[in-house]
Amino acid sequence: MPEKIIIDCDPGQDDAIALLLAMASPEELELLGITAVAGNVPLHLTERNARLMCDLGRRDDIRVYAGCSKPMVRDLVTAENVHGDTGIDGMQVTKPAVPLQSQHAVDFIIETLKKAGEASITLVPTGPLTNIGMAISREPSILRSIKRIVLMGGAMREGGNYSPSAEFNILVDPHAAKVVFACGRPITAMGLDVTHQVIATKDRVARIGALENSAATATAGMLSFFNRHDSAKYGFDGAPLHDPCTVAWLLQPDLFEGKDCNIAIETESPLTIGHTAVDFWGISGREVNATWIHSVDADGFYDLLTERLARYAD
Ligand code: RIB
Numbered sequence: 291m292p293e294k295i296i297i298d299c300d301p302g303q304d305d306a307i308a309l310l311l312a313m314a315s316p317e318e319l320e321l322l323g324i325t326a327v328a329g330n331v332p333l334h335l336t337e338r339n340a341r342l343m344c345d346l347g348r349r350d351d352i353r354v355y356a357g358c359s360k361p362m363v364r365d366l367v368t369a370e371n372v373h374g375d376t377g378i379d380g381m382q383v384t385k386p387a388v389p390l391q392s393q394h395a396v397d398f399i400i401e402t403l404k405k406a407g408e409a410s411i412t413l414v415p416t417g418p419l420t421n422i423g424m425a426i427s428r429e430p431s432i433l434r435s436i437k438r439i440v441l442m443g444g445a446m447r448e449g450g451n452y453s454p455s456a457e458f459n460i461l462v463d464p465h466a467a468k469v470v471f472a473c474g475r476p477i478t479a480m481g482l483d484v485t486h487q488v489i490a491t492k493d494r495v496a497r498i499g500a501l502e503n504s505a506a507t508a509t510a511g512m513l514s515f516f517n518r519h520d521s522a523k524y525g526f527d528g529a530p531l532h533d534p535c536t537v538a539w540l541l542q543p544d545l546f547e548g549k550d551c552n553i554a555i556e557t558e559s560p561l562t563i564g565h566t567a568v569d570f571w572g573i574s575g576r577e578v579n580a581t582w583i584h585s586v587d588a589d590g591f592y593d594l595l596t597e598r599l600a601r602y603a604d
């Protein structure tokens with residue numbers, strides 16, 4: 291039976307590629323819906339970009355919902371400097387054919403989980419956790435239906451990417467992250483420590499581009515654009531492909547290694563707000579609340595991504 295999932299995202303080139311990876315894997319993943327949140331770019335663009343991915347993935351059966359346009363407490367911070375003004379610069383941006391659902395994403399998440407069976411639905415957040423944090427805060431009874439949360443966010447050894455101490459998704463909405471990490475459901479957290487090991491090198495991008503189908507061509511184009519910022523910042527031969535790590539873990543968990551830890555979120559300090567305090571050595575005495583993923587077989591990850599993108603043959 292495919293795992294029932296909801297992907298909550300802020301496309302963003304890497305979110306977009308995570309969506310394509312999931313949509314190419316219907317045997318393993320049943321995508322109940324895509325919920326968009328403000329993050330990399332404002333909400334009206336993240337929801338549009340999510341719908342464009344459904345067009346590209348030839349999945350007009352998938353429902354897309356718009357969620358929160360700003361974090362729970364803080365003002366919205368966006369990342370056009372990384373993702374471009376469209377959020378998915380590097381591919382041709384058109385008007386999506388897949389419609390936007392009228393229901394608010396948070397209401398969709400609550401309604402879907404309230405009528406679901408126990409521990410039956412996996413949440414896959416790849417942007418700021420605002421929609422998920424709002425849903426849990428508004429309706430805690432939905433927790434019983436959450437099988438697990440597989441999220442991209444946080445940093446330990448790698449340090450921050452949007453402040454010296456904090457990774458972007460957590461920094462944008464630390465209050466929502468605090469709700470999620472305190473929710474008591476199983477969490478698999480993919481932070482920069484692991485995503486910085488899956489670099490979209492020129493060879494890997496060329497291999498994807500050589501597939502010569504529309505989804506792969508769009509992916510290669512998005513990666514070529516997405517690579518420029520982090521290559522210059524880190525000196526890598528490409529950008530870390532953050533968000534698809536969540537979907538890849540669901541498809542092939544053996545590609546990854548993790549450790550059960552307590553992860554706490556800084557929500558007060560102006561200097562370190564959004565910091566994920568990952569208690570890797572268990573010294574805080576705080577209860578384990580997540581599995582912190584710290585290693586990945588990068589070649590195996592790109593083999594998987596390339597094989598799934600090949601399924602979009604025109
Ligand atoms: O820090 C990386 C994360 O922030 C990714 O999810 C990227 O899409 C941005 O949302």
Ligand code: CA
Nearest residue numbers: 302305416417
């Ligand atoms: Ca994202």
